[in-house]
Amino acid sequence: MKMSVLGLGLIGGSLARRLVAAGHDVTGWDTDRSTRALAGEAGLTVSPDGPGTADVVVLAGPLDALPRLVEEIGGRLAANAVLTDTGSVKGPVLAAARGAGLGRRFVGGHPMAGREVAGFAATDPDLFDGVAWVLGLEDDTSMAGWLRLADLYTGIGARVVPATAAEQDTAVARISHLPHVLAAALAVAADGGTPLAATLAAGSYRDGTRVISGPPDLARTMCAANAVPLTVAVEEVRRLLAGDLDGLLLTGHSARARWPPSTVETQLDASDPDLRRRLQALGRAGGWVSRLAAGRLSVQGPA
Amino acid sequence: MKMSVLGLGLIGGSLARRLVAAGHDVTGWDTDRSTRALAGEAGLTVSPDGPGTADVVVLAGPLDALPRLVEEIGGRLAANAVLTDTGSVKGPVLAAARGAGLGRRFVGGHPMAGREVAGFAATDPDLFDGVAWVLGLEDDTSMAGWLRLADLYTGIGARVVPATAAEQDTAVARISHLPHVLAAALAVAADGGTPLAATLAAGSYRDGTRVISGPPDLARTMCAANAVPLTVAVEEVRRLLAGDLDGLLLTGHSARARWPPSTVETQLDASDPDLRRRLQALGRAGGWVSRLAAGRLSVQGPA
Numbered sequence: 001m002k003m004s005v006l007g008l009g010l011i012g013g014s015l016a017r018r019l020v021a022a023g024h025d026v027t028g029w030d031t032d033r034s035t036r037a038l039a040g041e042a043g044l045t046v047s048p049d050g051p052g053t054a055d056v057v058v059l060a061g062p063l064d065a066l067p068r069l070v071e072e073i074g075g076r077l078a079a080n081a082v083l084t085d086t087g088s089v090k091g092p093v094l095a096a097a098r099g100a101g102l103g104r105r106f107v108g109g110h111p112m113a114g115r116e117v118a119g120f121a122a123t124d125p126d127l128f129d130g131v132a133w134v135l136g137l138e139d140d141t142s143m144a145g146w147l148r149l150a151d152l153y154t155g156i157g158a159r160v161v162p163a164t165a166a167e168q169d170t171a172v173a174r175i176s177h178l179p180h181v182l183a184a185a186l187a188v189a190a191d192g193g194t195p196l197a198a199t200l201a202a203g204s205y206r207d208g209t210r211v212i213s214g215p216p217d218l219a220r221t222m223c224a225a226n227a228v229p230l231t232v233a234v235e236e237v238r239r240l241l242a243g244d245l246d247g248l249l250l251t252g253h254s255a256r257a258r259w260p261p262s263t264v265e266t267q268l269d270a271s272d273p274d275l276r277r278r279l280q281a282l283g284r285a286g287g288w289v290s291r292l293a294a295g296r297l298s299v300q301g302p303a
Numbered sequence: 304m305k306m307s308v309l310g311l312g313l314i315g316g317s318l319a320r321r322l323v324a325a326g327h328d329v330t331g332w333d334t335d336r337s338t339r340a341l342a343g344e345a346g347l348t349v350s351p352d353g354p355g356t357a358d359v360v361v362l363a364g365p366l367d368a369l370p371r372l373v374e375e376i377g378g379r380l381a382a383n384a385v386l387t388d389t390g391s392v393k394g395p396v397l398a399a400a401r402g403a404g405l406g407r408r409f410v411g412g413h414p415m416a417g418r419e420v421a422g423f424a425a426t427d428p429d430l431f432d433g434v435a436w437v438l439g440l441e442d443d444t445s446m447a448g449w450l451r452l453a454d455l456y457t458g459i460g461a462r463v464v465p466a467t468a469a470e471q472d473t474a475v476a477r478i479s480h481l482p483h484v485l486a487a488a489l490a491v492a493a494d495g496g497t498p499l500a501a502t503l504a505a506g507s508y509r510d511g512t513r514v515i516s517g518p519p520d521l522a523r524t525m526c527a528a529n530a531v532p533l534t535v536a537v538e539e540v541r542r543l544l545a546g547d548l549d550g551l552l553l554t555g556h557s558a559r560a561r562w563p564p565s566t567v568e569t570q571l572d573a574s575d576p577d578l579r580r581r582l583q584a585l586g587r588a589g590g591w592v593s594r595l596a597a598g599r600l601s602v603q604g605p606a
Binding site for chain 1: 415416417434435437464466470471473474475477478479481482483484485486487488489490491492493494495496497498499500501502503504505506507508510511512513514515516519522523526527530533534536537539540541543544545548549551552553554555556558559560561562563564586587588589590591605
């Protein structure tokens with residue numbers, strides 16, 4: 001498969017390296033000259049001409065640049081190309097794709113992977129092993145395009161999760177953006193204590209603030225882009241903190257103990273005329289696709 | 304030195320094993336028969352007669368049992384024995400010690416170490432390497448007793464932090480008890496989302512909820528015992544969450560980036576008549592004792 005990865009930071013660079021290792025024909029590009037140099041030294045084919053003939057074009061630039069990138073790239077895609085991205089909020093980029101007449105062939109993507117470090121120097125081809133990778137499946141998304149990406153990403157070890165942009169954005173507000181806000185609040189509250197508090201801060205402080213130790217602009221951009229569901233989640237936390245703290249510790253422990261929920265494997269037929277609806281229901285129920293082979297999808301669903 | 308460690312769970316068991324490895328004469332005891340069996344198999348001397356002649360008696364039982372234990376043990380201590388504990392809240396146990404006429408010889412202790420697992424099976428003699436270990440230094444604490452413990456704990460690799468019970472309890476509310484409450488709130492908020500949210504939960508959720516994955520009774524007991532300063536810290540977080548979230552992400556990142564603050568080494572003289580005041584000021588400023596040798600204390604203080 002011929003691939004083009006635009007943006008070679010932590011996510012795009014790790015993906016490009018992993019796809020090359022899997023034997024794909026990968027061209028990468030980045031607006032930053034030093035990133036291109038690093039990627040070239042690492043053996044990637046670096047060229048601005050990628051999108052022209054690629055079967056799959058991956059936009060892996062900054063979240064707030066994605067809508068503009070979709071519009072710029074849209075007119076330069078090969079006839080059969082699938083367009084995807086790796087941004088953590090899916091609503092705005094889907095709207096841009098629809099606005100550019102790319103609604104069918106745009107399959108929004110979001111790998112649930114990250115580190116506190118950024119840039120090509122931090123890339124790791126194993127970054128996606130076992131991670132959940134959301135692939136946007138709206139009612140008008142090209143099923144063939146979705147399956148092409150699902151095949152590609154399960155092939156590099158990811159668990160492919162079908163979801164609409166709205167479902168994914170509501171979900172990540174609670175499990176990704178909220179943790180960033182709470183980590184920031186903990187860091188500020190600890191900092192407002194005595195110097196003794198800073199000296200006594202250990203594992204629970206370190207883990208509770210880890211996600212805010214990375215570049216703050218990533219967290220700020222994704223939280224701003226997902227402000228409505230994030231605000232709902234933050235208000236829920238404020239209500240919880242105003243209540244019985246002892247009860248909260250108990251229910252919090254129980255909730256954590258139930259995670260991750262157990263699943264069982266079943267199969268879907270790639271030619272099932274109801275495949276879209278079945279995949280949407282699977283993702284909504286907490287399931288994912290783990291493998292595509294010989295016209296069958298191996299899926300994990302609720303036990 | 305002859306030591307007695309009463310309570311051989313994660314903290315007491317790890318301490319007893321480490322002290323044995325350091326060449327001390329250590330007797331341990333636990334009310335739980337299977338814990339005693341495990342400790343015996345690991346080579347500890349297990350006997351209920353420990354406190355009688357020990358130079359240092361360490362109460363490492365559950366936090367809510369400490370005040371009662373202090374009263375029980377108090378009358379059975381050798382004339383010159385120092386009594387300490389390992390509980391995470393220092394006010395109530397200090398009050399019990401004073402009530403039992405042990406105010407001078409009780410030096411409350413709190414190692415900033417822990418794991419999500421409990422019991423002797425989880426013990427690790429390296430658990431205290433480099434950790435901050437609070438040693439309570441009130442205006443009436445025996446300076447000789449404090450120095451005996453500071454020598455012992457710096458000798459097994461801990462950073463010994465002088466603090467009053469009130470100072471330590473206010474500090475740990477922010478950097479230890481608050482993280483447990485926020486972890487619980489995050490777990491409950493994530494659990495209140497869709498099954499999709501649970502599937503997408505990854506590193507930021509996992510790290511943000513780690514401390515609540517352990518036995519909930521430890522967290523509940525310490526938060527209940529430190530309710531007043533904890534409530535102040537929780538209310539501060541509620542105010543932060545009601546404000547500008549983008550600004551919070553920025554200030555949170557800055558606060559995290561300043562941690563841990565850098566320090567410089569200086570020396571104190573163990574015979575300095577002002578030693579108590581100097582140590583109290585050191586702890587208040589975020590410093591600690593790293594070594595005692597030849598009548599000198601090597602200390603780390605603010606840069």
